[in-house]
Structure formats: C-alpha cells, structure tokens
Amino acid sequence: MANLLQIGTSGVLGHQQMLNTTGNNISNVNTDGYSRQRTQHNSQTDNMGLARSVTGREVNKFAQAELLIDTSASSNKDKFLAEITRTDQVLSDDSNNMAAGVSQLFESFHTANDDPTSISNRQLVISDAQTLAASFRNVGEQLNNQAKTVNSELTEKPALLNSLIKEVQGFNKQVMIAENTSRGASGTLLDQRDVTIEALAKELDISTIVNDNKSISINLLNGQPLVMQDSISQFQAIGGDPDPSNIELVLNINKNTMPLQDIELGGRIGALIEFRDKTINSSLREIGQLSLGIADAVNTQNKMGLDLNGEMGKEIYTIPSTQAKHYSGNSNPAHVITTQLIAGEGSSLTTSQYQVSMTSSMTFDVYEIKNGERSANPLAINGAYPGPIEVTDHGFEIDFSAATGGFQSGDKFLMSPTLFNLNDYDVTRSQPEDIALASILRAKTGQANTTMSRISVTEISDSTLSFKHNDLNITAPQQISVNNSGDFDIYDGNGRYMATSSGALNGQDLFANAIPPLNPGVGYEIKMDGKPNPGEIFTLAYNRDAIADNSNGLKLAGLENDAKLRKNHKNNGENQMTFAEGISTMISTVGNKTRAARVDSAANEAKLVQSRNWIESVSGVNLDEEAANMVRYEQAYNASAQVVSISQKIFDTILNAAR
Numbered sequence: 001m002a003n004l005l006q007i008g009t010s011g012v013l014g015h016q017q018m019l020n021t022t023g024n025n026i027s028n029v030n031t032d033g034y035s036r037q038r039t040q041h042n043s044q045t046d047n048m049g050l051a052r053s054v055t056g057r058e059v060n061k062f063a064q065a066e067l068l069i070d071t072s073a074s075s076n077k078d079k080f081l082a083e084i085t086r087t088d089q090v091l092s093d094d095s096n097n098m099a100a101g102v103s104q105l106f107e108s109f110h111t112a113n114d115d116p117t118s119i120s121n122r123q124l125v126i127s128d129a130q131t132l133a134a135s136f137r138n139v140g141e142q143l144n145n146q147a148k149t150v151n152s153e154l155t156e157k158p159a160l161l162n163s164l165i166k167e168v169q170g171f172n173k174q175v176m177i178a179e180n181t182s183r184g185a186s187g188t189l190l191d192q193r194d195v196t197i198e199a200l201a202k203e204l205d206i207s208t209i210v211n212d213n214k215s216i217s218i219n220l221l222n223g224q225p226l227v228m229q230d231s232i233s234q235f236q237a238i239g240g241d242p243d244p245s246n247i248e249l250v251l252n253i254n255k256n257t258m259p260l261q262d263i264e265l266g267g268r269i270g271a272l273i274e275f276r277d278k279t280i281n282s283s284l285r286e287i288g289q290l291s292l293g294i295a296d297a298v299n300t301q302n303k304m305g306l307d308l309n310g311e312m313g314k315e316i317y318t319i320p321s322t323q324a325k326h327y328s329g330n331s332n333p334a335h336v337i338t339t340q341l342i343a344g345e346g347s348s349l350t351t352s353q354y355q356v357s358m359t360s361s362m363t364f365d366v367y368e369i370k371n372g373e374r375s376a377n378p379l380a381i382n383g384a385y386p387g388p389i390e391v392t393d394h395g396f397e398i399d400f401s402a403a404t405g406g407f408q409s410g411d412k413f414l415m416s417p418t419l420f421n422l423n424d425y426d427v428t429r430s431q432p433e434d435i436a437l438a439s440i441l442r443a444k445t446g447q448a449n450t451t452m453s454r455i456s457v458t459e460i461s462d463s464t465l466s467f468k469h470n471d472l473n474i475t476a477p478q479q480i481s482v483n484n485s486g487d488f489d490i491y492d493g494n495g496r497y498m499a500t501s502s503g504a505l506n507g508q509d510l511f512a513n514a515i516p517p518l519n520p521g522v523g524y525e526i527k528m529d530g531k532p533n534p535g536e537i538f539t540l541a542y543n544r545d546a547i548a549d550n551s552n553g554l555k556l557a558g559l560e561n562d563a564k565l566r567k568n569h570k571n572n573g574e575n576q577m578t579f580a581e582g583i584s585t586m587i588s589t590v591g592n593k594t595r596a597a598r599v600d601s602a603a604n605e606a607k608l609v610q611s612r613n614w615i616e617s618v619s620g621v622n623l624d625e626e627a628a629n630m631v632r633y634e635q636a637y638n639a640s641a642q643v644v645s646i647s648q649k650i651f652d653t654i655l656n657a658a659r
Contacts, residue, residue, distance in 0.1 A: 003048060004647040010049030011640025014041050017053045018633045025621045026630075033195035035059055035619040037187045057187040060618045061210070064194070067611045068201040068208065072267045074608040075202040077601040079271035081594070083150065084279055088594040090142045091283070091587045098139065099583045101132040102294065106560035112437060113550040113557060122308065122432030129298070129316060130427045136291040140284060140422035147245075147280045150272050154247040157203065157269055158235035164200045165218075168193060169232050172215035179214045200226075205266025222263050224251055242325040242414045246276065277372075279593065281419070285351040286586045288418030291425055293565045294579055295319055296346025301559060304460035305436030305552025306543055311470050312463055313436025313552070319343075320424035324356060324398075324413035331408040338399045339417045340388065344462075347564045347576060348395030354379075354415040356398065361406035366391055366398070369414075395566075437553030438546040440467060441524060446537035453530030455480060455538040457551075458509075465523030471542050477511060477522055478540040482532045490514055 021039040028034040035057040042051040090096060108128040112121040171193035178185035193216065200206060200218070209217045211229055218227040226233050233253045240246035240261070249269065251258040264270055295317030302313040321340040326333055337356060341349065353369040362385040365378035383389035386400035396417040400407075440463060443455045466476035474493035481489045486503035488510055499514035507528025511518050526540070543549060563576035567585075577585070 004650070005644060007049035008640050008643030008645075008647055010044070010051075012637060012644060014039075014050040014053050015633050015637035015640055017055065019630065019637060021055055022626050022629045022633060026623065026626050029621040029623060029626075033191050033198070034621070035187060035191050035194075036621050054184075055187070056184075057190060058619050060614070063611065063614045063618055065208070067608075067615055068198065068206065070604065070608040070611040071198055071201045072205045074601075074604040075268050076205075076266055076271045077597065077604045079268040080275055081597040081601040083146070083271065083275040084590065084594050084597050086146060087143065087279060087283065088590050090139060090146075091590055096135060096139045096142075098132070098135050098290070099580055099587075101128070101135045102579050102583065103560070104128050105132050105294075106557050109553060109557035112435060113553040116308075116437045116550045116553060117547050119308075119432050122435045122437075125435050126427065126430060126432055130430075132294070133291075133317065133426050136287060136425060137422045140287055143280055143284055143287070144422075147276055147284070150276045150280065151245060151247040154249065154269070154272055155237045158237050158249065161200070161203060161235045164196055164203075165226055165232050165234070167196045168200070168216065168218065168227050171196065172227070172229075176213050176215055185214060201267065203267045203269050205264070205270070220251075220263070221266065224258060224260075224263075225253065226251075242327045242412075246281075279590065282351065283586065283590060285353075285416060285418045286582075287422070288416075288420055289349050289351050290565065290579065290582050290586070291422070292319065292341055292349060292418060293346040293582070295425070296341060296343065297559045297562070297564045297579075298556065300344045300346075301552065301556050302434075302436045303463050304440065304555070306438040306440055306546060306549075307436045308433040308547055310544060310546070312440060312467060314429060314434060316427060316429050316434070318424060318426050318428045320420045322415070322417060322420045324415040327412040327414070330411045330413075332411075335403040335407060335411070337413055337415075338402060339396050339415050340399065341417065342390060342395055342397050345395040347566060348393055349418055350394060350566055350568070351418055352394075353419075354391070354394075354417070356413040356415060358407045358409055358411040360409050362386075364407075368394075435553075435556075437551075437556070438549035439543050439551035441472070441540050442543040442546065443526070444539045444541065446539070449532065449536040449538075451530055451532050451536065453528060453532035453536065453538075455510075455526050455528055455540070457524060457540070458527050459525040460523065460552075461525070462521070462523035465521060467523070467542075472540070477518060480510065480526075480528070480538040482534050482536045484534045486534065488528065490518075 018039045021037050025036055037055055037057055039053050039055040041053050043049075044051050105125070105128045108121075108124040112118070112125050115121055171189065174189055175185040175193065178189065197206075197208060197216065197218065205221045206226065207219050207221060209219075211217060213229070215229055216227065217225065217229060219225050224233070231254065233251050236250050236252055236257075237247050238250055240248045248259070248261045249265070251260055265273065296319065299315040299317055299319070302316050305313045307313050319341050321338050324337045324339060326335065350368075355367045355369055355374060356364050357367065358364045364385075366381060367378055368375045379394065380392040381389050381398075382392055383397070386403075388397040388399045390397045394417075398415070439457060440460055441457045443457060445454050466473050472478060472493070476492060477490045477498055478493050479491040479495070481491065482503075483489050483500070488501045488503060488507075490498045490501065490510065492498055499516055499518055501510040501514045505513055507530075510526050510528065511522055512525060528538075532538075560580070561578060563578055565577050565579055565582040567575045567577050
C-alpha cells in the first residue's frame with residue numbers, strides 16, 4: 001500500500017518536473033543563447049518508483065568551441081570590411097579624384113605652352129596646382145579622421161573587455177556556489193555565461209577551459225590568461241611607442257603589464273589594428289609619396305626655367321619637413337630630429353619608415369622598416385653630424401641640429417618622411433608670372449658657320465651652379481669650337497679654354513664627357529646635332545626677353561609621362577612609375593583588399609551560420625518536439641496521479657473493512 005503510494009507520488013513529481021522543463025523550453029524558444037533543457041530520471045533500485053530528477057542543458061562542447069572560433073573570425077572579417085569599405089569610398093569618390101587633378105594640372109601646362117605670354121593661361125596652372133594640393137589635403141584629412149576614429153574605438157575597448165571579463169568571473173562564482181548544492185548550477189546561469197563569453201569572442205580570439213569545479217578559464221590564443229579560477233586580467237589602452245597617437249592595448253596580469261602590439265588579437269579589435277597599421281597608415285604614406293613626388297618634380301623643373309619677368313624660376317609647392325618620433329626609453333624626450341626631402345630627389349622616396357639608432361652622442365645607424373620588419377643592415381648615409389645628412393638612394397636627409405645637448409647611445413627615433421601634416425602642403429607661388437616656361441639658356445650658331453649643325457640644351461639639372469643674379473656666370477662653359485680633329489673645345493665667357501669633348505661620341509653630353517672633367521658640374525648639359533666643320537663656333541647665353549619661349553614649359557608638361565615615382569624598395573630605372581600609375585596603384589590596392597575582404601566576410605559568415613546550425617541542432621528548441629513531449633509527459637503525469645488515487649482507494653477500502 002505505502003509502496004504503491006510512494007511509486008505514484010514519485011511519478012507525479014517526476015513528470016511534473018518534466019512538464020515544467022518542457023514548458024520552460026517552449027517559453028524560451030526565442031530567447032537568445034538559450035539551450036534546450038532536459039529532465040532525466042533514474043529508477044529506484046528497489047523498484048519503488050523514480051529516483052531524484054536531474055535537469056540539465058543539451059550542449060555539445062565541440063560545437064561550442066567551434067562557435068567561438070567562427071564568431072571571432074566572422075567578427076574580424078566583418079569589422080575589417082566595414083572599415084576598408086570607407087577607405088575605398090574615399091579614394092574612389094569623384095570629388096576626391098586625384099588622378100583627374102594630376103591630369104588637369106599637366107593639361108594646363110600644355111595650355112600655357114600654347115601662348116606663354118597669356119596671363120590667364122598661366123593663372124590656370126596656378127589654379128589647377130592649388131586644386132590638386134587641396135585634393136591631396138582633403139583625402140589625407142578624411143583618412144586621418146578615419147584613423148582617429150579607429151584609435152578612439154580602441155581607446156574605448158578596454159572598458160567593454162574588462163566588463164565582460166568581470167561578468168564571466170561573476171558567473172563563475174555563482175556556478176561554483178551552485179555546484180556545491182544538490183541542484184547544481186541552473187541552465188539559465190550557464191547560458192548567460194556562454195552568451196557573455198560569445199560577446200568576448202566577438203572582440204578577441206579566445207580559448208576556453210572548463211575546470212573541475214565547473215568554472216571556465218579564458219585565455220588569448222597566445223596563452224595569456226584573461227579569466228582564471230581565482231583572478232582575472234584587465235586590459236588597458238595606452239599610447240603607442242614611439243607614436244602615441246596609435247593606441248595599443250596592454251594586459252595587466254597580477255600587477256604585471258604585458259604588451260600586446262606584436263600579438264594577433266583577432267576579432268573586432270584585431271581587425272581595427274590590422275586596418276590601421278596595414279591600410280590607413282600605408283595609404284597616408286602613399287599619398288605623401290605622391291604629393292611630395294609631384295611637388296618636387298614641378299619645383300625642380302620650374303627652377304630650371306625663366307619666369308615671365310625674366311627671372312629664374314622658384315618653387316611652386318611647399319615641401320613640408322617631418323619630425324621623427326622618439327621612443328619612450330630615450331635619454332631626453334626633448335631631443336628631436338627632422339627629415340626633409342632632398343630637392344630633386346623625390347623619385348627616390350619610398351613609403352617605408354626608418355629607424356635612427358644612436359651608437360654614440362654623434363654617430364648613428366639608419367635602418368629601413370618594411371612591412372613592420374627592420375632591415376638587417378644599416379643604410380648608407382652621406383654627411384656628418386649634426387647634418388643635414390643624406391640617406392643614400394632614399395631621397396631625404398636627416399638633421400640633428402634642432403636638438404640641444406648630446407644624444408646617448410641607445411636613443412632611437414622613428415622617421416616617416418612621407419607621413420607629414422598635409423595641411424602644410426600647398427602652392428607657395430600664387431602669381432601667374434612665376435610659372436617658368438622659358439629656358440634659362442639660348443643656343444646660337446656662329447655667323448661664319450658653314451653647316452646646319454647646332455647645339456641644344458638637353459638638361460638643366462641645377463640652376464644654382466652656373467647662374468647668379470639672373471645671368472650666366474662668366475666662368476661657366478658657354479662656347480664650343482670645333483677643332484681640326486673634329487673634337488669640341490669648350491671655353492668659358494672670358495674665352496678661357498676649359499676642356500675638350502670627343503667628336504666620336506656623336507655629340508651627346510658634351511660637358512659630361514669633357515676631358516679634363518668639368519668639376520664641379522656645371523648644372524646643365526648640351527648636345528651637338530649634325531656634323532660641324534672645324535672652325536665652327538657655337539655659343540650659349542642667358543635667355544633674356546624670352547617671354548614667348550616655352551622650352552621649359554614643354555618639360556613641365558612632359559612630367560606627366562615621366563616615371564618619377566618609386567614603385568617599391570628597389571631604386572632603379574625599371575622600378576619607377578608615372579604619377580597617374582602611382583595613384584592608380586594605390587586606389588587599386590585598396591580596392592583589391594576591399595574585394596578580398598568582402599569575399600572573406602561572406603565565407604566566414606557562412607561558416608558561422610554552419611556553427612550556429614550545429615548548435616541549434618543540439619541545443620535549439622524544436623516546438624514540434626516539445627509539444628509532443630508535453631502530451632507524452634501529461635499522459636504519464638495523469639497515469640501517475642491515477643496510481644496515487646488507486647492507492648488511496650485501496651487504503652480507504654482496508655480501513656472500511658477493519659471497522
């Protein structure tokens with residue numbers, strides 16, 4: 001009798017719990033992160049009904065681990081795609097069309113060459129030069145703003161990460177307390193912890209370990225601990241070294257600070273850092289290389305001609321200098337060094353960064369940093385401390401003179417010659433008369449010459465060597481006489497013999513091939529066209545009153561097709577490209593990265609969907625299944641209640657029989 005009542009009662013209570021669990025599943029069918037629960041029973045060993053019921057979650061630890069991996073990967077690719085898409089839109093925006101600006105500038109030179117006396121045509125050159133400078137500034141400002149946004153977001157990330165880590169720690173404490181009770185930790189508590197861990201996985205690549213006490217330890221993929229059984233680590237945002245504007249994250253573990261700048265963090269944070277370091281900053285350096293290359297080429301060529309006032313041309317563009325950034329361990333943070341483009345060497349500039357490492361108070365080594373890696377050997381330099389000191393074949397020089405006091409061995413600086421304040425980049429000359437379209441020199445043939453031979457100026461490489469006060473120095477080579485051997489004797493303005501150039505060289509580069517060498521160089525070069533007879537004379541003179549001459553203007557316009565931009569780190573003729581090619585390369589590089597990021601994002605999203613489907617198949621609530629269970633458990637509950645009722649009737653019958 002008592003046995004039958006106990007059996008029926010255990011059945012009623014057991015199936016009531018199963019009905020409660022099923023109802024809870026149905027109620028939470030749309031709850032994010034909810035895992036389906038099941039109540040299980042064991043039979044009493046003495047056939048006295050059901051033993052204690054146990055309710056637990058339906059989970060698969062392998063599916064959960066895969067979900068965390070795919071969540072980090074998908075969040076990483078999605079975030080990178082979102083950021084680089086903005087950059088791609090900036091570079092491809094018609095209002096920021098740098099390629100059109102370059103083309104228009106050189107087209108205006110062609111227009112000016114059609115009528116060198118036209119003030120309006122010359123003004124068009126100035127206006128288009130200003131428009132191009134504004135285009136570079138505008139693109140640079142937008143990319144700089146994007147970099148600032150990324151750094152601001154990184155600054156705010158530790159608060160989110162630390163909050164999630166503390167939440168996991170709090171859940172762990174609740175789980176450990178609950179595990180010491182007869183009921184154990186509830187499925188809802190465990191689900192909430194899993195949701196928090198998944199939120200953390202969106203920000204970082206992490207791995208988890210379930211401990212014996214059911215708490216969860218969390219590590220970065222490199223093994224650095226975030227959540228331990230008895231403590232946690234906390235993130236902190238700090239200014240980068242040596243560039244404090246580049247925010248870096250560090251991890252504080254038991255009062256020890258661990259740097260993370262060399263670790264692939266993954267997730268959204270890893271995407272932000274990768275985007276900033278490998279896309280935004282590199283694009284800004286490429287824009288700097290382009291803008292400096294164009295400015296230097298135009299400045300250099302303009303100084304090789306005469307302006308409308310008959311004066312030697314001057315610089316059209318401002319060339320900003322840059323200040324190197326000092327590392328935190330330097331002996332004196334006030335010590336600074338500056339870098340400056342070497343005039344005429346814009347085609348040697350790279351997009352690299354450089355490290356200056358002091359080996360004593362006045363000696364140093366310069367290393368190139370490519371793709372984040374420092375070159376094994378120092379670069380060649382030319383010059384002496386405090387400078388300016390040329391970094392050979394790299395187009396810039398270093399100046400230590402701004403520093404007061406001595407440096408110390410071990411001091412280091414990071415230089416970015418093409419990463420400068422674009423607000424300082426503009427047109428220096430605003431007067432149309434300043435465009436130097438005419439050649440500085442004019443070639444003449446002797447009146448007694450008997451052939452049609454003539455000399456022509458092929459290059460003016462340095463207008464500072466042989467010209468002064470808007471005139472040709474009297475000591476400069478300016479007369480060529482053909483001697484009886486057919487060679488070319490060279491004389492200065494006083495008629496003094498200087499050197500002879502061989503007639504066997506087809507008249508090319510007379511000054512460069514002169515013997516004895518014309519040392520130092522004269523800053524211009526000529527060639528002989530034709531085969532002159534002995535005794536013929538040719539002269540050079542300052543090109544006065546040449547307002548209709550466009551000889552130098554043609555060379556200014558021709559810069560559009562000259563390979564004046566360095567492609568990569570090799571410095572040779574085959575490694576140069578035009579300005580239009582440089583812009584196209586930069587835009588297409590970002591465009592290709594964007595397309596690849598779009599493919600990666602879609603692929604990782606598909607993989608994440610697969611993982612969620614796996615989780616759903618194990619832990620998701622199926623309403624059809626739960627409805628069937630509800631009917632089945634209700635029937636069992638009613639049957640168990642009937643057993644209780646029957647036992648009660650039997651008991652009543654026995655009592656009545658005993659009266």
